[in-house]
Amino acid sequence: MSSVHIPGLVADARAGRQRAIARLISLVEDESPHLRAVAAALTPHTGRARVLGLTGPPGVGKSTSTSMLITALRERGQRVGVLAIDPSSPFSGGALLGDRIRLHDHTTDPGVFIRSMATRGHLGGLATATPQALRVLDAAGFDVVLVETVGVGQSEVDIVALADTTVVLLAPGMGDGIQAVKAGILEIADVLVVNKADRDGTDQTVRDLRTMIALGRRGTGPSWRQPIVRTVATTGAGSDDLMSALDSHHDWLTTHGELETGRRRRARREVEEIAVRELRARLTNISGGDTLDRLATQVAAGELDPYAAADDLIGPG
Amino acid sequence: MSSVHIPGLVADARAGRQRAIARLISLVEDESPHLRAVAAALTPHTGRARVLGLTGPPGVGKSTSTSMLITALRERGQRVGVLAIDPSSPFSGGALLGDRIRLHDHTTDPGVFIRSMATRGHLGGLATATPQALRVLDAAGFDVVLVETVGVGQSEVDIVALADTTVVLLAPGMGDGIQAVKAGILEIADVLVVNKADRDGTDQTVRDLRTMIALGRRGTGPSWRQPIVRTVATTGAGSDDLMSALDSHHDWLTTHGELETGRRRRARREVEEIAVRELRARLTNISGGDTLDRLATQVAAGELDPYAAADDLIGPG
Known part of the structure; x- marks a missing residue:
């Protein structure tokens, strides 16, 4: 077992040293012999970060949207951690790599930490590693942690379930796609975003989503009305609207005690x-x-x- | 608990009655109270079916290829069961439905049974339901069971791992796609198929695959040289070559004791x-x-x- 000074690493991570943060994530990701000691050392510092999930079908501009959100959060002076989840599929490794490049704009900003999580191992891999990596970023004092997934499978949906607020991205011109995704979207989306909203078909997509929301109202509990936001992530258009929708949801969660309920549910699942x-x-x-x-x-x-x-x-x- | 006469159902299934087969799959799929009794009743009749897995990225013609294989196997007089796995993604339900229509050619043939397996439930759903459904088809006396997946996630890859022989389909003109899928393909493919081989770029795709195979040779154990077969599933071209590649792999498995090893591994995982x-x-x-x-x-x-x-x-x- 190599020598690791865990309290020192945690202190460095909390001081914003990116290498220490990366090292801690590696320790929890790889299930190293230090895993339990790291988990214990992080615990007193956890529970403060706001966790945003971001998902949607391939091609809607998830990474560009993540980048836009990072910019908006940084303008507020908030520190942002990003976990970009790559699915374990042998069929999708390459496309993602390209997407990730868009996040590189932020890599020189010390207030931003980006980690790509990937595994070719067993199913349990991402499902257990992601909550632990999230704990590292939470303990390191990031105000917001963005969990971005490609959204092509149940495991990604499960990971998004870690978030306080889940944003589902769509784009106009997906044709029947909107119908296909209907059931899933209404279950997991707190905020719906129609990105690429400078394209033809945006109004129709928004109308379709409105109809689906009206038909699919969740029956029980305090009701949150899922907003639909239009963005053009490449130009930053709609960024303010999106931030305001996210803030509204956060306020709603707090007012209705749902923030704590959701976090207990997350902890229960993790344990x-x-x-x-x-x-x-x-x-x-x-x-x-x-x-x-x-x-x-x-x-x-x-x-x-x-x-x-x-x-x-x-x-x- | 509704009244179910399990020995009668199993006898009917073995006599080829499609309703009995469908009913048994529903019983194991839903984890009904009868699940254990069904599993016990099936057991003495299992272990005979040859299990073929078929996967590949979206758009390569998996359902058409499945249909082509069914035709070829029927010409040999073999009974064919098909489990078509739909992933649990909220983002892909619609596209699949369209694909499945291609299999409808065979639905009036009593020697063919096709079941679409889908779940929006928990991850464990398909991973446990699929092996049980496979046992039903095996016990019902199908000579070959085809497990077809859309191949977009680890769970699908896991399911393909149930097969004695796994066929990975690609198509020409996927561009960088071939590079992206490299690592995964070499791990799971026993037979590689370049479908739509009447299109431009077929020769290049085959060459790329050959290079990848040469670079990625598995180091241990008796070595099977993964063949590359060209097909045009819509016309049936290449069907004989594919069948002959499948037979060669089956012979190789038998000769090297790998058929039994693989099946023990599958049973171990199931238990x-x-x-x-x-x-x-x-x-x-x-x-x-x-x-x-x-x-x-x-x-x-x-x-x-x-x-x-x-x-x-x-x-x-």
Whole structure:
């Protein structure tokens, strides 16, 4: 185990030293032997950052929009951390790399920290690494943490669920796309953005979204009316409207106690994920390894069904 | 609990009755109270089907290729089951629906059964439902089960890992796409198909793939040389070459004992998934619910780190 002085790293991160922040994220991302010590050292400093999620289908201008938001937040004097989530797909690595380049405008600004999170490993990878990286940025004192995903799968949607406020981006001229995304959008969007709003078809897209919102009103709880904001992220047009929509949602969350409720839900999920991972590790590492191999052989041979095998493995509940 | 006569259903499914097959898949997919009884009843009849996985980026002609493969397999007199996996993304529902229409040519053939698997639920949904649906088709006596996915995320790649042989489809003119998919393809493809091979750029795509294969040779174990097949799925051109590549891979698997190894690996993963799900359910349902809420509140308040909370929840290992 290499020598790591964790309290020193945390202090450096809180002083805004980017290398220390990057190092801490690597420590939690890689599940290093220091992971638990890092998590413990971060804890007293967490719970202050406002977390914004940003997602939408490919091609709507997510990275440009992230860049526009960073600029607006920096003008307010806020420090901004960004976690850009790359999905683990072997089919989409390249396109993203190009997108990320747009964020490079901000890389020389010490008030901005950008981290691209990617994994080709198991599903659990991003789902557990992202909340921990978010804790690092929170503890390092960033006022806002932006979690940006490409939005092409359930795992990305799950990660957006980490946010206090989720922004879903669309663009005009997606044709039937709007209909296709309907169900999902209404579930996860707190703020809807029609980007590239200088293009033909913007009015129609906004009208379609309005109709969908009217039809899909969430039935229970205090009702937040999802606003639709028009932006042209490449020029910065609509930036003020977007910021104001984000502020309104934050006020609404605070007024209705939903900020705390959401954060407890997030913590609950995080603890549960860690616990399940730990149980899974025990299953395969300690006594389960050989037993599992024996049971798998019986299942493969058609001598045992997989549910009976799982019962054998973990014992009575 | 509605009345279900499971041995009767299994007998009907094995006699080729499509309604019984569909009903059994619904029972395992929905995690009905009958799930375990169904799994047990299927087991003695499993282990015979050859499982083919088919994946690739959007737009390469996966459904047309599936249709072509069904035709070729039917000409050999083989019964074919198809599981068409729709990802849970709120952003891609619509496009897929259109693709599926191409499979409708085969819906009147009693030797073909096609099931579209989709979920908007939790990540675990498809990962556990697909192997069970596969067991139904295997037990129902289908000679070949095709698992087709849209290939846009890790969960789809995981599902393809269920297959004895995985076919990755590409098309010419994807430009830098080929480079982007490089790493993933070499990991999961047993057979590479360049579909739409009547288009310009086919030769270049095949050359690029050859170079990538040469650079990316897997280092360990008996070496299978991934063939590259050219097809035009809409006309059926290249169908014989593809079938012959699939047969070669199946022979290779059998000769090297890799068929059994792969199936044991698949069973192991299946049992582990079920065990982890069961452990997760115990965590939240039995005593864990209240404890988890209390711990989550402490974590959200920055009083406890999530790893310590997880330790509290599950106790010492």
